[in-house]
Amino acid sequence: MDTSREYARACDGADPLSAFAERFDVPGLYMDGNSLGPVSRDAARTLERVREEWRRLAIEGWTDGDPPWFGYAERLGDRVAGLVGAAPEEVVVANATTVNVHALVDTFLDSGTVVVNELDFPSDHYALRAQLRRRGLDPDDHLVVVESRDGRTVEEADMIDALDDDVELLFMPSVLYRSGQLFDVERLTAAAHDHGALAGFDLAHSVGVVDHDLSGAGVDFAVWCHYKYCNAGPGAPAGLYVDERHFGRRPALPGWWGHEKATQFEMDLEFTPAAGAGAYQIGTPPLLSLAPLEGALDVLEAAGIGAVREKSVALTEYLIELVDERLPECSVGTPRESARRGGHVAVEHPDAEAVSAALKRRDVVVDYRPPNVVRVCPSPLYTSFEDVHRAVGRFRTVLDEGYDGVAVDADVT
Ligand SMILES: Cc1ncc(COP(=O)(O)O)c(C=O)c1O
Structure with missing residues (x-):
């Protein structure tokens, strides 16, 4: 593969998404969109509109906002459904990712065993262990944690081997947060169903950069955040997604915002759940945090998730080639087959923490994940091939000129 700057410029010249970068305000060479996506003009516009509606309308914003704030989370959910391959009523925007893990696992888990993997994002394990304890089950016995063979990735075959008829739930990420390995959601779901188990997924590292077909795959439920590749802002x-065949279930953590909308303000003390995924909302949606998602979706929909994924695969492939060629001190911890790779690349180096800090001082915004990973994320809506070339050039300079200095703390997401 040609890795020259000229090649990068040629790729940028042929890139159908290149104009989208102008819509974003990006600090430095920003390669951290898998932690927090940057603001776009569009997200700022919808945030400003709702702020102004609050000033002008106050309480009337719930009915007279444009669109009305009442039902806003459901309408945004209808649009997000298009990103994850679901019917509109199967998706809603609500809560935090971890709250949604609790809300859905508490609803769907009876008293069986859960299968997970050891490279998961810790919050998911905290929630699952707590849910098992609430049922009087010892998590050390009932949370089966499949090990990685190489410390970076998890074999799908090992996940499938861990399933037996005592397993009630297989809970997996779509993409591992550290190495960026992408799993075959359909294959894992089918394997869980073969054993009579449910399949739930944490899609935090894929929604907005990988195209999904949750309904087609038969996934039972899923959760994700919007502050990474969807660029909807911090927090x-x-x-969340609930397959329509489960719509009859009663949410385990009900709240008035999940009530059937038409009768919510009748204030009946008996909870009547909304018909679809909206039933899993709990309290009033935080409008000022929700509003940027509207503009952020305008951008993603205009680009098209298929084109976003295509460019992401090309950018990460180019990045991997450059790391191989120009950073021989580093290794790539991310699968090289594009079908097994999400939107970021794990560049491994024994001094990853100090290297990450030195890159940030040179305006290359990456993050460090212990013990040895510099995560580099060329998010497709605002990253060019030339940016990737430039970032690896600065990485080379950091390795050549030294990276001692102030260390940074591991970021929170
Ligand atoms: C894979 C994964 N799951 C869950 C979370 C936690 O999300 P939240 O803070 O919205 O609960 C994160 C945060 O980055 C994550 O990466």
Whole structure:
């Protein structure tokens, strides 16, 4: 593969998404969109509109906002459904990702065993262990944690081997947060169903950069956030999906916002759940945190998730080639087959923490994940091939000129 700057410029010249970068305000060479996506003009516009509606309308914003704030989370959910391959009523925007893990696992888990993997994002394990304890079950016995063979990735075959007829739930990420391995959601779901188990997924590292077909795959439920590849802002409300065949279930953590909308303000003390995924909302949506998602979705929909995924695969492939060629001190911890790779690349180096800090001082915004990973994320809506070339050039300079200095703390997401 040609890795020259000229090649990068040629790729940028042929890139159908290149104009989208102008819509974003990006600090430095920003390669951290898998932690927090940057603001776009569009997200700022919808945030400003709701702020102004609050000033002008106050309480009337719930009915007279444009669109009305009442039902806003459901309408945004209808649009997010298009990103994850679901019917509109199967998706809602609500809560935080971890709250949604609790809300859905508490609803769907009876008293059986859950299968997970050891490279998961810790919050999911905290929630699952707590849910098992609430049922009087010892998590050390009932949370089966499949090990990684290489410390980076998890074999799908090992996940499938861990399933037996005592397993009630297989809970997996779509993409591992550290190495960026992408799993075959359909294959894992089918394997869980073969054993009579449910399949739930944490899609935090894929929604907005990988195209999904949750309904087609038969996934039972899923959760994700919108502050990474969807660029909806820090702490933006999360998303959740419940397959329509489960719509009859009663949410385990009901709240008035999940009530059937038409009768919510009758204030009946008996909870009547909304018909679809909206039933899993709990309290009033934080409008000012929700509003940027509307503009952020305008951008993603205009680009098209298929084109976003295509460019992401090309950018990460180019990045991997450059790391191989120009950073021989580093290794790539991310699968090289594009079908097994999400939107970021794990560049491994024994001094990853100091290297990450030195890159940030040179305006290359990456993050460090212990013990040895510099995560580099060329998010497709605002990253060019030339940016990737430039970032790896600065990485080379950091390795050549030294990276001692102030260390940074591991980021929180
Ligand atoms: C894979 C994964 N799951 C869950 C979370 C936690 O999300 P939240 O803070 O919205 O609960 C994160 C946060 O980055 C994550 O990466």
